[in-house]
Amino acid sequence: MSKRCAAAFFLAALLVSPTAAQAQIDDTSWGITAGVSPQWTVPGSLLAGLFDAQTLDVKGPEFRIGVIRGTTLGGEWGVSLIHKRLAKTSTLEVDGTNSVLSVVAQDAELIGVEVHRFFPFARAGTHVQIGVNLGGGVAQLRGFVTGTYQGTATTSFTLPFPDAFAVAGREIDWIPLGRAELAAAALVGERLKVRISGGFNMPGIQVVSVSFSYLLGQDR
Amino acid sequence: MGTNIASSAQTVALRLALAAAVMTGATACSPGTLPGAPSSILVGGGAGRYNGAITYRRVGGAFTISEGSQTFNLSMVLRQVDQITGRFESAESSGSVQGVLTGDLAAGSFLATIFVATQARQANGTAVTCEGRGQVTGTLSGRNMSWTASSITYDNCPGLSASSAAQAVAVSPVPGDFAGRASMIITIVGGATVLRTTCPSGGAGYRFTVDMAETTGIDVTFDSSFLIEERRNFGALTSSTPDMPFREMKGGTRRSYEACSATPGTYQAFFSGSDANGNRFRVGTPLVTFAP
Numbered sequence: 338m339s340k341r342c343a344a345a346f347f348l349a350a351l352l353v354s355p356t357a358a359q360a361q362i363d364d365t366s367w368g369i370t371a372g373v374s375p376q377w378t379v380p381g382s383l384l385a386g387l388f389d390a391q392t393l394d395v396k397g398p399e400f401r402i403g404v405i406r407g408t409t410l411g412g413e414w415g416v417s418l419i420h421k422r423l424a425k426t427s428t429l430e431v432d433g434t435n436s437v438l439s440v441v442a443q444d445a446e447l448i449g450v451e452v453h454r455f456f457p458f459a460r461a462g463t464h465v466q467i468g469v470n471l472g473g474g475v476a477q478l479r480g481f482v483t484g485t486y487q488g489t490a491t492t493s494f495t496l497p498f499p500d501a502f503a504v505a506g507r508e509i510d511w512i513p514l515g516r517a518e519l520a521a522a523a524l525v526g527e528r529l530k531v532r533i534s535g536g537f538n539m540p541g542i543q544v545v546s547v548s549f550s551y552l553l554g555q556d557r
Numbered sequence: 558m559g560t561n562i563a564s565s566a567q568t569v570a571l572r573l574a575l576a577a578a579v580m581t582g583a584t585a586c587s588p589g590t591l592p593g594a595p596s597s598i599l600v601g602g603g604a605g606r607y608n609g610a611i612t613y614r615r616v617g618g619a620f621t622i623s624e625g626s627q628t629f630n631l632s633m634v635l636r637q638v639d640q641i642t643g644r645f646e647s648a649e650s651s652g653s654v655q656g657v658l659t660g661d662l663a664a665g666s667f668l669a670t671i672f673v674a675t676q677a678r679q680a681n682g683t684a685v686t687c688e689g690r691g692q693v694t695g696t697l698s699g700r701n702m703s704w705t706a707s708s709i710t711y712d713n714c715p716g717l718s719a720s721s722a723a724q725a726v727a728v729s730p731v732p733g734d735f736a737g738r739a740s741m742i743i744t745i746v747g748g749a750t751v752l753r754t755t756c757p758s759g760g761a762g763y764r765f766t767v768d769m770a771e772t773t774g775i776d777v778t779f780d781s782s783f784l785i786e787e788r789r790n791f792g793a794l795t796s797s798t799p800d801m802p803f804r805e806m807k808g809g810t811r812r813s814y815e816a817c818s819a820t821p822g823t824y825q826a827f828f829s830g831s832d833a834n835g836n837r838f839r840v841g842t843p844l845v846t847f848a849p
Contacts, residue, residue, distance in 0.1 A: 434782070435782050438799075438800065488785060488797050488799075490763075490816045491817050493757070493814060494802045495813075495814070504802055
């Protein structure tokens with residue numbers, strides 16, 4: 338449903354009638370931003386080694402909200418609160434000293450802060466920008482997972498998410514965030530920009546992400 | 558004259574009142590008026606503290622242990638359904654027992670696993686603390702408790718094995734504390750006999766929850782792995798030593814984990830570690846039996 342809404346909103350943004358240039362906010366101003374990624378995934382073979390895991394299959398939605406500074410026809414930078422929820426089908430197998438702990442997310446999440454900057458490098462018409470969105474930050478591992486040993490009897494422990502890596506001799510409380518996306522932004526009206534992007538979203542990748550940025554500055 | 562008579566009567570009344578008050582106080586202090594003589598110790602509720610004697614006999618191994626009678630203090634608590642947990646100490650040993658009780662603490666018998674740390678000396682005279690495990694069978698009759706352990710083997714003292722016998726009398730229904738030592742209590746929620754239901758994966762199986770509690774408020778750190786011993790279909794013993802998924806446990810807190818077996822048999826898990834005061838501990842679940 339959210340994908341359909343995002344697509345419809347983007348199409349509407351593309352089709353909206355042009356507004357006079359003098360009504361847009363060309364002076365750099367503050368604004369607010371919010372965004373959603375329906376699903377980010379961590380490719381197992383690529384990053385498993387970083388977490389002392391044999392396999393990694395982690396996915397879930399992402400939500401962002403924050404403040405920005407920029408112009409309607411230029412780029413922007415901002416600071417956002419990031420919430421990445423782990424779907425309950427997310428799994429990883431952590432290599433211990435004696436055994437392999439199969440971990441399944443129960444109520445796990447990443448909450449962090451990220452700084453981003455959108456660099457437009459091309460324009461399509463007067464209302465659409467093409468560019469890259471780069472960002473970085475840090476997120477805390479929170480919530481709970483279930484770790485299971487498979488023997489004659491299966492033995493399952495409910496663990497705080499950071500403790501999932503304890504059997505590998507590590508406790509990971511924080512992980513870095515990174516973002517490198519190809520993006521298209523469309524100006525809707527005088528103050529609202531809708532940006533569709535996709536690409537690298539540490540600790541994974543995302544096919545599509547939708548962001549809304551609303552500038553609060555004075556009209557010219 | 559009339560005034561003198563009235564004054565005299567008032568004086569007498571005052572003296573009587575004072576005498577009555579003094580007598581009332583004296584009566585309250587009199588040991589002869591206590592509401593009954595102290596009752597004898599009754600065992601049969603949820604716990605008991607026992608004092609007595611324990612002896613160890615070396616059965617094998619090139620170690621020397623004290624084989625004389627040692628003063629023995631045991632505190633035992635009846636946990637869920639039929640499970641008992643106990644802690645004991647003597648002059649040259651200390652440890653815990655976890656098992657299953659048949660009957661009650663006043664008239665019953667128990668089969669338990671004993672974990673004992675025994676002071677021993679090597680052939681060259683070097684003192685060493687040997688950590689042993691064995692099965693103990695005991696009887697409870699009125700205030701009396703006795704147990705025997707025919708074979709205690711010591712993991713860190715190769716070759717050493719010992720037997721043990723203890724007799725003790727209940728001295729209080731309140732379990733004693735062992736100052737400065739953490740107390741890890743491990744029980745099976747719902748009892749040590751598990752009936753067939755459904756495993757979380759969906760198939761039929763024997764599902765149970767193991768509850769781990771520290772009851773004295775002393776933090777504990779578990780060793781990096783724990784031991785699981787299983788008998789599938791009540792056959793040969795198989796063991797595994799998975800990594801301990803959590804190492805730290807705050808004093809006075811509890812954690813639990815779930816297990817499920819698709820086949821009948823037995824299950825027992827053993828944990829070890831150290832408390833915040835540097836004392837080693839070894840504990841285990843009771844022997845869990847999956848009813849066929």
